[in-house]
Amino acid sequence: MSANATVEQQHGGESRQVLTFVLGNETYGVDILRVQEIRGWSAVTKIPHAPPHVLGVLNLRGSIVPIVDLRMRFALERAEYTAITVIIVMSVVTSAGRRDFGVVVDGVSDVVDVNSAEVKPAPELGARGSTDYLLGLVSIAERMVVLLDIDRLIGRELTAIAGSEDGEPMAADAA
């Protein structure tokens, strides 16, 4: 990882650290406080009936953590998983409490300071799709970084998975 590309403190607004990563041609950023660890790719165990972008689960020091492919989540072209493919393990806060999960990305770039005054709102994309998981756009070293709200992007989905499968309990005693 290269040295921190620090954005100068502007007047007003809070500054916070963001981990940026690359996906295709775009750079995305997530709040560094949500990042648990960064690890290399290892084979996952598939889980049945999961949405296609949920690749499976991994053993993360004793707990079972689902792995999400962000390329598939954003409908990007699928990339091969190689030894240099990276998984960022993050935690989200859902209505059901804290949950950990990993996202597969092309590569991790930097930890940068972002001043909230510099963050521009994401443009409305209209019918093209919901953008409420975008916190905004910020320009860092001439590159546009898309800031993600992972609670909205992933947390809601995880809650939905936990909820939808929880249907009516069946009569267990149909002897």
Added chain:
Amino acid sequence: MTVDLTQFHDAFFEESFEALDAMEAALLKLDIGAPDPELINTIFRVAHSIKGGSATFGFTDIASFTHSLETLLDELRSGAMAVTDQVSDVLLKSVDVMRAMLRAVQAKQPIDAQRVSDLQFDLEVIIARKHAAPPPSAAPQAAAPQAAAARWQVRFRPYRELLARGNDPLRMLRELGELGEMQVRIDAQSLPALTDLQPQDCHLAWTIELSGEVPEEAIRQVFDWAEGDCELQIGRTAEAAAEPQVEQPPAPATPAATEPAPSETVAAQADSQAEGPPEAPAATGAAASAPRAEPASKPEAAVSAHGDSGSIRVSVDKIDELMNTVGELVITQAMLSQLGGQFDGPQAEQLRAGLAQLERNMRELQESVMRVRMLPISFVFSRFPRMVRDLAHRLGKQIELKLTGEQTELDKTVLEKIGDPLVHLVRNCIDHGIEPPEKRVAAGKPAAGTVHLDATHRGGNIAVEVSDDGGGLDKERILAKARARGLIGANDTLSDAEIYELIFLPGFSTAEKTTDVSGRGVGMDVVRRNVKSLGGKIEVSSEAGRGSRFTITLPLTLAIVDGQSVAVGSETYIVPLISIVESMQLKNGNVSRLSGQAEVFSFRGDYLPIIRLHEVFGVEPHTRALHEGLVVVAEGDGRRVGLFVDDLLGQQQVVIKSLETNYGHIEGISGATILGDGSVALILDVPGLIRVASMRIAA
């Protein structure tokens, strides 16, 4: 200085509930007429410490109720009042009410004020009645020897700045109260008029009479922090003067209403044998926890033993963390062993010996950690004496409860979930099983029926038996009821076992009239469902006129399961051994298709459906030809199916990990586990899998 007291609430609730259990146990042991003074002391201590705690935390309702209770207990302790059936009933009810109040406060729910004030009224009536008619003269004498110990007099006069320096006299007094029985007199003389009162200043002083074998050092320790902020005199008094007991003020700076208790309360307590020297200083540690009256007291005083049982309280989270770490270690160790096997050279032998040693130690470590989660089943059994007593009372039956194997240990989670099913079973035994006394005598049996609860280890399982010597299950009535409900056809002939099975059907209840004890028709099917959800089973046997026996078999722990690993394509799944009947290879000829879709095969004369795991889970298998793979015959919810897999890998104990923590529930999967190479394998939930598969076929 303000301290956030809410951080202590959990500990207070937990300790109070435990203390109430101890109080209940002591009450049940209390003999009417000739009570053991040590038991009464135990009961008194519980009421006293709950009263103190709830006053500190501002739970005034509880404090007020326990105060009334304490007054009554004090009468009993002093022998001024005899323990009668009525008193023991009211005290037991008080335990319930206190428990309910504590639960309500804990859940931040309103307290059932009506129930509390009704009982408080009862308590006060009993106390008042005693004052109207003095008790038989035998009583005071009997209770006299109980506190044959020295008395300390402590004069505690804090300087004004005591509070400002962060000391709380109330807490010191309470700590003193834990050393022994204590009477406190407050000196409020220097208290200024309300208008001049500085809330930061302490104007009160106390004189404390402390009885019991307390070393002086222990008393001094209480005031350690206040040294230099108060005048302190500690002296010995040879005989206790009858002091008017004074209510402790709720907060030291608040001028408290003092209400002297009836003086005879204390008078009766004056003991003439206050000569006993204090215990040797070596016993400081023991004295700090709880003073026990005298070595002369019977060994069965174990009721109050939870104070010095040599155990510590640890949160389950910490143990789970420990288990996780140990699980990881086991995986690492497996990896190393594998690696070590590949080494050659002069030191390879040594390396392998070391690795073998490591493996043994790891296994022991894992077992020890697992045992930490185990608790004796007496935690569940202990609620039954009370329940049986109450039920027998209400139903007019005579019942003797026999408990055996109480020390049998099982996992805490299993323990928590087995309580309710057992309560159901015991209720059923008492309500339906045991006959009324006259009927029993007519049948040549003793008037008192016996309900027997027994727990034993059987292999990797625990078996809990609930049996009674009552009338047994009435086959005719069960059949009639089942026919009336349309559960079976009018002409079906059933074996005895099949008839007994009927009582587990939803909506079945044989009680001729519905009582509030049982008979809402939700009993046995819920019992069975709960037991099954724990991975156990329940069986019943019965003999007309001799009684019935329910046997619940449960796994010792929910954290580990014996599993068979199976391969489907590149995935590995774990099938719990308890679900497996057998595994077999199918020949081409013995598979048929029903209406062109559902595949079935013949197994011991039955036709079982085949569930292809690769289809259900969407995995690419090595083979789709049934005769090339294997079929695992598995059973769930009384149904058998054949699970088609590529291959069997091996049997092993696996640690169950939740998928729900970070993901969600998956139909047909009960959890996941981590294999020796660190990869994750899913554990099959056979009953769930059967449901999924049958829905797929129906769709």
